[in-house]
Amino acid sequence: MKLDLDILKSLIDGGHYDNDKNNIYGICPYCGGNEFGVSTKDNHLFGCFRKSQCGVTGNIYKLLKKIDREDLLEAEVIRLGEKLDIELDRNEKDETDYELTLPTINPPIGFRRVISNKYLEERGFTDFDKYKVGTTMLDKAYKDRIIFLVEEDGEVKGYLGRSINKDIKPKYKNSKSDFAKLLLGIEEIEEETHTLVLVEGLLDKANVDRLLKLDRQSEIKCCCTFGAKMSLFQIIKMKMFNVKNIILFYESDVIGVIQNHAFKLEKEFEKVDIILPPENEDPGSINEEEIQKSLEKKYSPMDFYRKKVNIIKLK
16 A cells, blocks of 8 residues: 555654655654654555664554544555455445444443353363453343454454354354454554464464464464455455465365455465365364364465365366
8 A cells, every 4th residue: 555645744743754755754653752754665664763662663554543544544445445356345325334443332231251161161262361251141132152252452343142052043143243344363463473374263263373372472373254254354454564474274165265365365465375174174173283284284375276176166
């Protein structure tokens, strides 16, 4: 993404060019110090030179979010939509469709956080400190369901209600939030993160984090896309950080969907790989040996098409 330079300059308090117009300098929007610079080149990488007091770095996506100018991302959503040949599910009368941030909502009435749950623990889930998990006795619609709050910037933007009784359908009863604008785990990305593993569900993410010990390092992180979907908004949120590589780790029953996502992501990131869990398994139920075998057999988007998609077509 590249902004008009005069617009970029106007976004920086006290903004002024260097002699060659390669950078714009001014007041840091994070610490208030007068040692902030942003590049005039694509994606406008920025940094504060007060290393011990601040030292923040990032790109234009991160900067626009910080200074509450996400309205400037609307043109980027349209551009990406045209480039990736994705049609937006957009109500022309709704002017908020292009906004990246969802309104804050309340959890189901009577929500109470829990620190243990037999149903989840039997499935290997133990991250009750990391995730806000709870139940409610007051909302009948969520009886016999375990509830996961989905937060962004410390505020609840949605919630998932998973049935703990196999006879209760559907398996998930979620808030009416636009989950296409949410990417669980995005706030875990650090400056050193260069690779994102993308999975379908929260329990998939929790298991991948545990098996690969992703909470103990910075280079690789895992995010959940809430189903085998990939929206423009999620792509933009990933691009807010200097992520270079994507590993798609969806279930094996959505081969065609994986293929479509991979080719689209390949246009925006340096490298895209695809891995699959064992047949009839999902990333949320596999063990350490199984995930290592999956990682050892990575496919590029084209190899995946030749070895997986074509085989299905031939059948």
